[in-house]
């Protein structure tokens with residue numbers, strides 16, 4: 237039996253009509269990474285306002301419904317946040333936004349966008365934060 | 371003809387449920403096969419009554435263990451018609467076969483300016499070891515391309531194989547397209563320019579008769595776990611003269627004849643390549659698997675898989691939006707790699723799993739192949755001697771539901 241609730245309507249909605257899909261030019265940082273296990277690729281571009289808050293975020297790439305929905309939700313959620321808040325964005329919060337229970341393999345899909353976002357954010361000098369925290 | 375119901379009863383896992391009330395349908399045989407009772411039993415018996423280290427004891431138990439272990443080597447030698455069991459080197463898996471040849475034969479024989487010819491449909495196991503070797507030696511890698519139908523395009527083989535080609539290594543059967551390559555013809559072409567020819571038999575030895583003397587290949591490697599045997603055991607077959615001339619792969623116990631503090635001399639074949647305590651019970655398990663398969667007949671197994679593949683390709687092609695990769699069933703083994711327009715392969719695999727159906731999604735360790743196809747992943751159903759048309763029907767039914775969920 238297919239557990240249809242697994243693909244909550246929201247996930248399919250976002251797969252059909254993603255949020256913040258595209259690229260930003262110019263941007264303050266941009267990062268792209270793939271999940272070598274499955275080949276999903278996500279790129280995230282972020283533009284900051286004068287106070288260092290996220291003004292715009294956009295994502296592009298290729299992947300499954302979970303990784304794409306996650307990128308939509310994440311880029312929406314970080315708008316208005318400071319760089320420090322972006323760097324500290326807890327993965328639990330993203331999993332909660334996605335809302336559906338995920339197998340271990342799919343958690344990787346779900347968190348790819350967050351990994352990409354943080355890798356990009358850490359590329360911006362900020363002496364308060366250590367690199368490589370995943 | 372195989373008695374499929376009887377065969378299925380030999381595989382305890384096939385009677386289990388993936389989720390409560392949802393029977394398992396195992397269609398991921400190309401990644402790893404399930405194990406029949408005789409294999410499980412042989413391994414359990416060995417541990418319960420016969421285990422000791424091999425080649426190291428004069429006590430009765432060690433002699434028993436050595437006989438069982440070496441007896442398994444003889445079974446495997448007969449299974450692929452090797453001239454002698456000393457040409458059967460035990461490894462952990464097929465991947466180790468390529469690494470052994472690249473490290474031992476390759477470092478002694480490949481020089482700057484030499485060429486290694488591979489194909490574009492290789493598994494990473496038959497790619498990365500040669501990349502490392504070529505990089506180290508300043509050799510060049512060249513590739514036989516594949517055509518749109520997933521068969522090798524041999525029209526330029528004459529230009530690719532030259533006197534510069536020192537090694538030609540290719541798969542007997544693609545783990546993505548399922549393409550069965552013309553091994554004998556390719557071996558002859560390689561030998562015609564003096565190249566050493568290695569065959570990736572990870573997908574062929576489990577599914578069809580393979581005769582290394584008829585193929586006349588120089589090296590051939592495969593894994594036990596894809597052919598009803600355990601994990602942790604693989605095989606390298608090598609031509610005697612080549613194996614004899616090769617330096618060891620790893621150093622340690624068992625692979626030596628005499629050890630001095632500063633130098634050593636090497637043991638005879640095949641032990642020269644088997645340093646340290648080997649995978650004893652795994653070798654014995656593989657020997658039993660080979661008996662099991664030989665008893666059913668590799669021709670019969672191949673015929674059954676052709677029947678199932680033919681059925682599956684037809685059934686899958688009726689799913690709207692489906693693309694199947696690779697040649698028609700008559701030219702391939704039991705593998706169906708496919709995509710569905712509008713649904714990512716991961717989502718396909720995750721959703722059919724809810725129906726108890728195990729398929730694989732991803733690049734199947736063949737990223738360059740997928741890149742050439744312009745896709746990042748495929749879904750792959752792969753069959754074996756116990757696969758039924760009913761299981762294929764369930765997959766197709768499940769795929770229809772996947773499309774519904776994605777509002778297609």
Ligand SMILES: Cc1ncc(COP(=O)(O)O)c(C=O)c1O
Nearest residue numbers: 463464465493495545572573593
């Ligand atoms: C064609 C082919 N070659 C090589 C391998 C490597 O086998 P193993 O991972 O057992 O070493 C595989 C298995 O995935 C395969 O399908």
